[in-house]
Amino acid sequence: MRDFKYFNNLRSISCLTILAWLAMAANASPSTPVSCSDNLSVPGKYVLESDLTCDKPLEFNVSGVHLDLGGHTLSCSSPEQWQFPPASADTPTNDLNKWISGIEVNFGLNTFGPSVANISNAEITNGSVTNCHDGIFVYHTVDSKFRPMDLSGNLSDADCCAARGGGVT
Amino acid sequence: MLTAAPPGGVELLESHDNHIVNNEMMRNGQGLAFFQSNNNKVTGNTYHLSQMLSAESLSEMVFW
Numbered sequence: 001m002r003d004f005k006y007f008n009n010l011r012s013i014s015c016l017t018i019l020a021w022l023a024m025a026a027n028a029s030p031s032t033p034v035s036c037s038d039n040l041s042v043p044g045k046y047v048l049e050s051d052l053t054c055d056k057p058l059e060f061n062v063s064g065v066h067l068d069l070g071g072h073t074l075s076c077s078s079p080e081q082w083q084f085p086p087a088s089a090d091t092p093t094n095d096l097n098k099w100i101s102g103i104e105v106n107f108g109l110n111t112f113g114p115s116v117a118n119i120s121n122a123e124i125t126n127g128s129v130t131n132c133h134d135g136i137f138v139y140h141t142v143d144s145k146f147r148p149m150d151l152s153g154n155l156s157d158a159d160c161c162a163a164r165g166g167g168v169t
Numbered sequence: 170m171l172t173a174a175p176p177g178g179v180e181l182l183e184s185h186d187n188h189i190v191n192n193e194m195m196r197n198g199q200g201l202a203f204f205q206s207n208n209n210k211v212t213g214n215t216y217h218l219s220q221m222l223s224a225e226s227l228s229e230m231v232f233w
Contacts (some may be wrong), residue, residue, distance in 0.1 A: 023177045101180075116183075135197070141184040148191035148213075151178030155198050 031068060034058060040065050047126060050074045056135075059104040063119040067103070069127020069149065076100045076132035102154075107139035116140045130154060154163035178216075180205040189214060 023143045031047035036054035040046055055077040060067075078100065122144035128151070129135035131143030135151035138144075180202040181187065186211030187193075191213040194200035200216035203209065 040215075066229050082233075107196045112183075126225065134202075135194070136180070138179065138181045138184045138187070139231035140182075142183075143190045146179060146192065147188065147192070152193055155176055169227045 015066065034067070040067070041122075048074060053077050054102075057101045057104040057132075059108065060122070061106050061108065061119065064121045066123040066125075068125055069129075071127055073128040073130060074102045075130050076102055078131075098107070100132055101134040101137040102132040103136045105136065105138045105144075106141050107137055118142045120144060125149065128152075177202045180204075181209065187210065 029045060031045040033049045034046050036052055036058065037056035038058055040058075041059035041062060043062055045066045045068070047068045048070045049072070051073045053075045058067075058074065094155065103124060104126075105122055106116070118140045120141070120143040122138075122141055124136060124146050125148065127149055129149065130151075130153040131138065131153050135149075136146060137156045138146075173217060178192065178197045178199035178201060181201070182204045182208045185208050187209045189209060189211045191200065193215045196214065197216075201211065214219065
């Protein structure tokens with residue numbers, strides 16, 4: 001009798017363990033692959049599955065986007081398309097449309113200004129962003145994490161500031 | 170008037186309480202640039218051949 005009770009207890013524990021594992025598996029939602037110029041409009045997990053060279057930023061404007069660069073590199077095809085030469089040394093000609101950041105967080109020409117609401121819980125991790133104006137541009141964003149990434153080689157001093165006629169030092 | 174926003178590894182504008190940790194931000198115009206952005210935790214990043222721009226420069230930097 002004691003053995004039977006022990007067996008029943010063991011079976012119950014096993015069933016509970018399997019149920020817990022199934023519940024965890026159900027909650028571990030897969031990551032959605034991203035492409036150049038995607039606008040990630042739904043909170044969730046996203047992943048870069050290969051190296052990409054893009055001429056428009058990858059962007060999102062909602063809270064709760066977790067972007068895993070998957071150890072890959074997101075490159076801009078050109079750091080930016082500023083109008084050269086600047087109109088004058090003191091008034092460099094520029095245009096927000098011409099900035100090309102690798103990843104833009106809560107930023108866009110239609111969402112620019114003092115009334116923009118904050119987003120939160122953004123996370124970008126595990127990869128590289130290079131050859132852009134900004135690797136990552138973050139606007140009206142709180143309680144978010146950016147780690148660990150290689151964000152090197154985004155518009156060098158010589159490239160940017162000399163061409164802009166000293167507008168930025 | 171838009172005059173300039175410096176390029177960089179990460180640029181934050183009006184963004185607060187974020188964590189920027191253990192990134193390499195080499196050979197950028199600015200490794201890390203903050204504008205009107207407070208209480209961000211920044212640690213373990215490398216900036217070789219990059220400048221670091223903080224909010225103290227705000228008065229000299231006109232973004233819009």
